[in-house]
Amino acid sequence: MGRLEAGYLFPEIARRRREFAAAHPEAKIISMGVGNTTEPVLPHICGALVEGARRLGNAGTYSGYADEGLAELREGISRVYYRGAFGIDEVFISDGSKCDIGRLQTLFGADAKVTVQDPSYPVYVDGSVVAGAAGRGAAACEDGDCGGGGGYAGIRYMPCTPENNYFPDLSVIEKDSVIYFCSPNNPTGAVATKPQLAALVAAAIRTGSIIVYDAAYSEYIRDAALPRTIYEVDGARNCAIEVNSFSKSAGFTGVRLGWSVVPKELLFSGGESVNSDWARLVATVFNGASNIAQYGGLAALDDEGRAEIRAMTDFYLGNAHLIREALKALNISCIGGDNSPYIWARFPGRGSWDVFAELLEKYHVVTTPGRGFGPAGETFIRFSAFGHRADVEEACKRLSTR
Ligand code: PGU
Numbered sequence: 001m002g003r004l005e006a007g008y009l010f011p012e013i014a015r016r017r018r019e020f021a022a023a024h025p026e027a028k029i030i031s032m033g034v035g036n037t038t039e040p041v042l043p044h045i046c047g048a049l050v051e052g053a054r055r056l057g058n059a060g061t062y063s064g065y066a067d068e069g070l071a072e073l074r075e076g077i078s079r080v081y082y083r084g085a086f087g088i089d090e091v092f093i094s095d096g097s098k099c100d101i102g103r104l105q106t107l108f109g110a111d112a113k114v115t116v117q118d119p120s121y122p123v124y125v126d127g128s129v130v131a132g133a134a135g136r137g138a139a140a141c142e143d144g145d146c147g148g149g150g151g152y153a154g155i156r157y158m159p160c161t162p163e164n165n166y167f168p169d170l171s172v173i174e175k176d177s178v179i180y181f182c183s184p185n186n187p188t189g190a191v192a193t194k195p196q197l198a199a200l201v202a203a204a205i206r207t208g209s210i211i212v213y214d215a216a217y218s219e220y221i222r223d224a225a226l227p228r229t230i231y232e233v234d235g236a237r238n239c240a241i242e243v244n245s246f247s248k249s250a251g252f253t254g255v256r257l258g259w260s261v262v263p264k265e266l267l268f269s270g271g272e273s274v275n276s277d278w279a280r281l282v283a284t285v286f287n288g289a290s291n292i293a294q295y296g297g298l299a300a301l302d303d304e305g306r307a308e309i310r311a312m313t314d315f316y317l318g319n320a321h322l323i324r325e326a327l328k329a330l331n332i333s334c335i336g337g338d339n340s341p342y343i344w345a346r347f348p349g350r351g352s353w354d355v356f357a358e359l360l361e362k363y364h365v366v367t368t369p370g371r372g373f374g375p376a377g378e379t380f381i382r383f384s385a386f387g388h389r390a391d392v393e394e395a396c397k398r399l400s401t402r
Contacts (some may be wrong), residue, residue, distance in 0.1 A: 001130060003129050003134065003135070003152075004126060004129055004130070004279060007153075008122065008126060008329035009122050009368070009373075010033070010034045010368075012300055012367060012372075013033050013356075013366065013369075013372075014034075015032065016356075016357075016360070017029060017031075017033070017360070017366050020360055020361070022197045022249055024036055027246065027364045028364060029360075029364045029365075029366060030364065030365050030366070030387070030388050030392075030394060030395040030398075031365075031366045031384075031387065031391075032323070032365055032366060032367050032383045032385075032387060032392075032395055033199055033366040033367055033368050033384060034368070034384065035186065035248070035252045035341065035342065035386050036253055036384075036386055037247070037248065037251045037252075037316075037386050038338065038386055038387050038388055039312060039315060039316075039388075040251065041161025041250065041251045041252070041255070041296070042250075042251075042308035042311065042312060043178050043308075044302075044304040044305055045250055045296050045297055045299045045305050045308055046095045046293045046296075047301075048296045048298060048299030048305075049292055049293070049295060049296040049299075051295060052258035052292035052293070052294070052295030052296060055291070055295070056223075056291065056292070060191075063291050064286055065288055066288045066291055066294065067283060067286075067288045067293060068092070068093070068198070068283075068285060068288070069092065069094075069259075069288060069289060070093070070294050070298070071088050072094075072298060073093055073294050073297050073298055073301075074088040074091040074093060074257075074259075075091075076115035076297075076298060076301040076400075077091050077093075077259055077297075077301065079089050079159065079375045080089075080260065080301045080306070081218075081228075081229060081244070082229060082231055085231060085316065085332045086261055087264075087366050089264075089275070089279075090261055090263055090264060090275060090355060091259055091260075091261055092259060092260045092261075092262065092278065092279070092282055093257070093258075093259050093288070093289050093294065093297075094243075094245075094257075094258045094259055094260060094282075094286070094289055095256040095257065095258065095286075095289045095290070095293075096245045096247060096252075096256050096257065096258040097133060097214060097243040097244060097245040097247070097258045097260075098123055098213045098258045099256075099258070099286075100243045100258060100259075100297065101123050101124065101127060101180075101195065101212065101214070101243060102123070102127050102370055103281060103282065103286065104212055104241065104243075104260075104278075105127040105128055105130070105131040105133070106131060106223050106281060106285065107134070107277060107278060107281050108133070108210075109129070109131060109132070110131060110132030111126065111133070112131070112133040112177075112178045113133075113154075113156070113175075113176060113177040114133050114134065114154070114155045114156065114176065114177065114178050114180070115155075115156040115157075115158060115173055115174070115177045115178065115179045115180070115209070116155060116156070116157060116158065116179075116180045116374070117160045117168055117180070117181060117182065118157035118158060118159045118160060118168075118317045118373075118375060118376040118377075119160065119187050119188065119370060119373030119374040119376050119380070120180060120182060120185075120186075120187075120373055120374055120376040121182055121186045121214065121248075121373070122372060122373060123188075124180035124212075125152065125155055125358050125374070128178075129152060129155075132267075133154065133155075134152040134153065134154040134155045135152065135153035135154040151374070151375045152224050156172060156173070156174065157374060157375065158170070158172060158173075158183070159188045159376045159377070160188060160190065160376065161376055162333075162335075162346070165190075166185065166188050166190035166335065167190070167192060167196050170199060170203040171201060171203075173203050173204070173207050173209060174207065174209075175207050175208055175209070176207070176208050176209060176269055177207060177209040177210075178209065178210050178212060179200075179203075179204060179209050179210070179211045179212065179333065180211075180212050180214065181211055181212070181213050181214070181230075181274045182214040182216070182337075183197070183214075183215070183217070183227075184217040184220055184221060184339055184342075185336075185340065185342075186214075186216070186217065186340075186342055186373075186399075187290045187344055187368065187370065187377065187382040188335060188336055188342070188344040189335055189336015189337055189338075189339075189340035189341075189342040189343055189344050189372045189382075190335060190336065190340075190344075191221060191223070191226045191339045191340065192226075192227070193225070193226060193227070194225070194226075194232060194233065197227055197230055197232070197233045197236075198233045198234075199329045200230075200233075201230070201233045201234075201235045201236050201239060201240065202235070204239040204240065205235055205239050207240065208269050209239065210239060210240070210241065210266070210274070211230065211236075211239055211240040211241070212241050212243065213229075213230040213236075213240050213241065213242045213243070214242075214243050214244075215229055215230070215242055215243070216230070216243070216244060216245055216247065216248055217248055217340050217341060218244060218309075219248070219249035219309055220248070220316070220317060220339055220340050220341055221340075222317070222338070222339055223338075223339055226339060229242060230242055230259070231263075237263040237266065238263075238266060238267075239266065240263075240266070241260060241262050241266065241274070241278075242260065242261045243258065243259070243260045243261075244258060244259055244260075245257060245258025245259070245296075246258065246296075246300055248313075248316075248341065249309045249312065249313060249388075250296070250297075250300045250305070250309055250312065251299070252293065252296070252297075252306070255290075255293045255296060256289065256290065257289050257290070257293040257296065257297045258289075260278070262274055262278045262396055263264070263275065269279055300355075300389060312349050313341075315363060315389075316341045316385045316386055317338075317341070317385070317389060318389070319341075319385040319386070319389065319392045320336075320337035320338070320340070320341055320342075320343060320385035321337065321338075322392055322393065322396050323343050323364060323383050323385060323392065323395075323396060324337045324338075324343055325396075326396035326399050326400055327343065327345050327383075327399075329400060330399065330400065330402055331378050332345050332346065332347070333345070333346045334346065334383075337383075337385060339387040340385060341384065341386060342382055342383070342385065343382070343383040343385070344370070344380055344381075344382055345380060345381050345382075345383060346379060346380055347365050347380065347381060348379055349379065350379055351371070351375060351378065351379070352369035352370040352371040352372075352378055352379060352380055352381060353369045353371060354369070355367075355369065355381050356365075356369040359381070360397075362402075363395070363398040363399055363401075363402070364398070365395045365398060365399065367381045367382060367383055367384075368381070368382040368384070369381060369382075370382060370386055
């Protein structure tokens with residue numbers, strides 16, 4: 001804990017927002033910061049959550065611990081997301097992908113050689129630091145106030161920039177690494193193509209590394225040519241774990257339900273089964289996802305639930321389109337937002353916390369400074385498309401006066 005360079009990014013942003021609000025009580029602040037869902041869970045899935053709660057109030061249907069998750073849910077996730085390619089003992093139900101990432105960091109421990117995309121979702125780095133897998137920062141932010149986005153010695157950063165079209169140079173991956181890879185990417189919104197993922201898998205196999213593939217935004221992919229899971233690539237079963245959740249697709253950020261896939265073929269360099277160790281670890285430190293949430297998850301897998309997920313993600317993609325158009329009109333170059341709920345906007349020559357402050361102070365719009373996602377985010381701002389339509393429209397209107 002002592003090695004962490006700053007507080008966790010999103011509470012830091014919330015703190016700055018509170019400070020500004022206290023000084024300007026008249027300001028109507030709009031959040032395009034943290035990627036938190038805003039729209040209600042849709043009726044079919046919500047009905048299943050209600051029914052799940054009712055079952056707990058009935059002697060005939062009451063259930064307690066369900067450590068490994070409902071078999072039907074594990075089978076359903078394999079069928080809907082992976083064409084049935086995994087057995088139920090390869091799909092682990094969880095309370096969300098962030099929580100699984102934390103447990104994976106416990107599994108890999110302090111000796112893990114960690115490689116991340118730069119910028120990246122801060123949990124890959126911060127959680128690894130907490131697990132002991134990094135030395136004190138070498139390239140830490142100059143002012144000690146970058147909200148978690150410094151550079152830690154012992155963590156390998158793979159820059160993803162406009163120059164490499166947001167896909168990193170994989171030749172820097174060392175032997176026996178743990179590689180965190182997120183697509184659609186948070187924060188850049190870039191989505192890796194199938195040949196790019198094939199190159200990633202080849203690099204992992206060449207170096208004996210394990211990929212932790214974060215597919216939390218896979219339901220936002222609209223381009224049919226783009227892969228929705230790393231297991232679309234041959235060989236991924238031998239080198240990749242995938243985490244995903246219902247948070248951003250079904251609006252379960254507050255319900256909490258996700259999963260991890262750990263194929264039986266995946267082995268540590270000593271030959272031990274990662275699947276067995278993961279099962280042992282999860283059984284030891286986790287007591288299972290809420291029964292209520294799991295009933296909701298089952299409904300999210302049937303035809304009506306799939307249609308609701310589509311409608312929900314279409315709505316947020318609609319917001320993303322408005323944000324992109326607003327930025328385009330201002331000649332601000334940006335990517336993302338077409339197959340992802342994030343837009344990554346470039347402010348050349350500017351520090352991202354400065355731009356963050358400008359947008360908050362002048363337009364009362366909260367964003368996320370790119371630096372919080374890593375050193376390569378310094379001149380970028382992340383706009384989140386999670387918000388009510390009227391708020392997004394109002395924020396875009398305010399920005400258009402820039
Ligand atoms: N993975 C990625 C890539 C994410 O962006 C997020 C949420 C999660 C996992 C967490 O998913 P759960 O399944 O709900 O655990 N990222 C948001 C929220 C901030 C946070 O601290 O998680 C964001 O704004 O980046």
